[in-house]
Amino acid sequence: MFKPVVVSEDIFYVGVNDRTKHLFEALWPIPLGVSYNSYLIIDEKVALIDTVDVCYSDTFLKKVETLLNGRSIDYLVINHMEPDHSGSIRLLKQFYPSIQIIGNKKTADMLAGFYQIDENIQEVKDKEEISLGKHTLRFYMTPMVHWPETMMTYDLYTETLFSGDGFGTYGSLNGGVIDKAINVDLYWDEMIRYYATIVGKYGSPVQKALEKLAPVPVRTICSTHGPVWQEKISEVISVYDKLSRYEGEEGVVIAYGSMYGNTEQMAEIIATELSEQGVHNIIMYNVSKTHVSYILRDIFKYKGLIIGSPTYSNELFPLVQSLIDKIDTRDIKNRLFGHFGSFIWAGAAVKRLTAFVENRGWEVVGDPVEQKCSLTAQKYEECVQLAKAMARKLKEK
Ligand code: FEO
Numbered sequence: 125m126f127k128p129v130v131v132s133e134d135i136f137y138v139g140v141n142d143r144t145k146h147l148f149e150a151l152w153p154i155p156l157g158v159s160y161n162s163y164l165i166i167d168e169k170v171a172l173i174d175t176v177d178v179c180y181s182d183t184f185l186k187k188v189e190t191l192l193n194g195r196s197i198d199y200l201v202i203n204h205m206e207p208d209h210s211g212s213i214r215l216l217k218q219f220y221p222s223i224q225i226i227g228n229k230k231t232a233d234m235l236a237g238f239y240q241i242d243e244n245i246q247e248v249k250d251k252e253e254i255s256l257g258k259h260t261l262r263f264y265m266t267p268m269v270h271w272p273e274t275m276m277t278y279d280l281y282t283e284t285l286f287s288g289d290g291f292g293t294y295g296s297l298n299g300g301v302i303d304k305a306i307n308v309d310l311y312w313d314e315m316i317r318y319y320a321t322i323v324g325k326y327g328s329p330v331q332k333a334l335e336k337l338a339p340v341p342v343r344t345i346c347s348t349h350g351p352v353w354q355e356k357i358s359e360v361i362s363v364y365d366k367l368s369r370y371e372g373e374e375g376v377v378i379a380y381g382s383m384y385g386n387t388e389q390m391a392e393i394i395a396t397e398l399s400e401q402g403v404h405n406i407i408m409y410n411v412s413k414t415h416v417s418y419i420l421r422d423i424f425k426y427k428g429l430i431i432g433s434p435t436y437s438n439e440l441f442p443l444v445q446s447l448i449d450k451i452d453t454r455d456i457k458n459r460l461f462g463h464f465g466s467f468i469w470a471g472a473a474v475k476r477l478t479a480f481v482e483n484r485g486w487e488v489v490g491d492p493v494e495q496k497c498s499l500t501a502q503k504y505e506e507c508v509q510l511a512k513a514m515a516r517k518l519k520e521k
Contacts (some may be wrong), residue, residue: 126190129301130283131352132282132344134259136164138172140180140185141296148208148294152417156314157296158255160208161348162285164191165279168257172223172346173277173286178211184282185212185219196220199254201229201261201473203288204274205234209348214239226254228265230273253280264336266290270322276337283343290333291360294318304355312351312363316404317421318349318388319367324424324454330368333426334361370457372427374518375405379419380432381412381441387434387466392465393499393507401515403428411443416450423451428460428489428514431477435467440476448480460487460517462510464493471496474517489517 129137148154151369162184170192176184188197197220202210205227211236211239217223225245227236237240250252250265259281269290272381277286285372293315300306323330345353345360353360378395382388391408398406409419423429433444440448461481465473474494481488490513493506 126187131163131302131346133285134166135190135279135284135346136166137352138162138164138184138191138302139297140176140183141187142177142180143296144179146361149322152294152317153415154294156294156310158321158349158511160390161223161346161350161352162209163213163254163346164188165259166191166195166411167259169198169255170195171201171256171261172197172216173201173340173346174203174209174288175200175212175216177208178203178215178248181212181215183291185215188424189219197223198256199223200225200237201286201452202231203286204271204348205231205238206271206289207238209236210234216234217241226263228263228273228275230267231275233275254517261488262507264333266329266336268326269333270326270329278340283341284346285337285340285344287300288303288348289322290330290347291345291353291364292322293349293351295350297351300351302352302354306351308351308356311450313421315350315363316367316425317417319364320420320424320454321417322507324367324420325455327368327370327455327457329506330364334365334368340512367424370424373405373425374403375407376403376430376494376514376518377407377409377419377422378427378430378432379409379411379423379444379447381434382410382432383434386495387432387464389499390430390495390503390507391430391465394462394511395505397511398515401512403515403518411441416443416447418455419447420450423456423459427458428462428518430462430464430510430514432464433477434465435471435473438470438472440473444473445507448477452480452484456484459484459486460489460514462492462514463471464491464495464507466495466497468497487517491517
């Protein structure tokens, strides 16, 4: 009923695609869908690596059953307990009651907490190994990428890394599974958006994981979301490396709120002057229109950020406040920051953006511009100067 998808010798893809949900984690839009990847290793012993979201249990179990052809599963390796991967464990155990679960101490705590499972669990430590026959699995603890129990599993025989959410991306798998068989162009931006929304806070743990795995030869990366990587491994690692070091490319994101167009006019002047000064990558977002996940994606991508906001009830415009809260949550580092705003009778927006950037410790570029009601010649010139200062700073870097 299912054609087996071979990832590597004895290793099969048994994941599923979700093109139904609108919001991943009930927060982040997934217009291109998402895949929940699981892998089956059939050797003298059989090991399943992770499961899938409970909504797709039926398809998943049928795939597994077809490949097993009457055999049972010896081990279920759990790299990550978030329910998009652990959601089918209870059902799986009903079909394969003798299955031995492999995880770490924190995995065991979560298994008991989520699913009341506390038997047949083998706790493993960093670099511990189990043999399946030809294949030997070694476990690398990679805590906080992006939950405390996260670990990765490495098959020594095929040099395959089962990386959990690490190196994952939004975007379902539309036919092909392995990068060399498909056009992967659509995944690069979605990988950054996935990182920015899900993993973004944990740059330092991602760096630690990359350092730990650097000496390990890897021919295949099997993440829990998105394509299996073989041809583009160095590109994928480079994306995660740059993002987790908060390195930004030359470019500026201008994110603004505007109720009646006066703050927006300032954004337009700044953007026009940035372009005049030779900045090629200028990305403008009206925060009321674009979902914040796309704005965060580009803030992770580019070095410069300019935020503008009207004053609203003596505070920032609510959606600008929401954006800076999410930047704070992710502890995004090393950005060049400019800001501007407007008010009618008492200014608060610029003051609050100044407090935000002081707290972030980013470099403030140019003087903030604060406009009363609508644009004047003087405020026009101040916007131009802010843009010039940002362009100069970007060229220095
Ligand atoms: Fe894909 Fe953190 O779960």
